[in-house]
Amino acid sequence: MTIEARLSALGxxxxxAPAPVANYVGYVVTGNLVHISGQISADENGPIKGKLGADVPVEAGAAAARRCAISLLSQVKAACGGDLEKIVRLVKLTGFVNSTPDFTDQPKVINGASDFMVEVLGDKGRHARAAVSANSLPLGVAVEIDAIFEIA
Known part of the structure; x- marks a missing residue:
């Protein structure tokens, strides 16, 4: 099953690909790697805001991380000229969680992105990862994630 077919099956x-909002580019291709700039949690209604450990439950944070993953796939699709089948593998995700100082479930939040990538990419979606806390994130969003993909 193709990546596009898996996405379609998931609805x-x-x-x-989201346009940059400052002085940077959405992705950089170097050799066979695509480095994707941080993608903030957003949906069709705009930024998904809030702070984990305060006003955002873990499940909602994981859903926000999933939205970041969708934006990451949009960026890598643009980098591959529209052909997701050029993805060899997802190499690494770095997830930032807008959270209170005592919040310790960052891995559960970023699992929203990791689980989605494995669901869509299969074994090509298994990756190295970091899940860290941030006191604040751009626009007050709940989650921001960047990624490195290997492409053919």
Whole structure:
């Protein structure tokens, strides 16, 4: 099954790759690696805001991380000229969780992205990862994730 078919089976339509909001690019291709800039938690209604450990439950944080993963796939699709089958593997995710100082479930939040990537990419979606806390994130979003993909 193709990556696009898996996305379709999950009811996911990738949006256009989000445009940068400052002085950077959405992705950089170097050799066979695509480095994708941090993608913030957002959906069709705008940024998904809040702080884990205060006003956002872990499940909602994981859903926000999943939205970051969808944006990451949109970026890598743009980097591959629209062909997701060029993905060899997801190498690494780095997840930032807007959270209170005593919040310790960052891995559970970033699992929302990790689980989605494995669901969509299969074994190509198994990756190295970091899940860290941040006192605040751009626009007050709940989650931001960057990634490195290997492409053909």
């Amino acid at each position: 996911v339509t990738l949006p256009a």
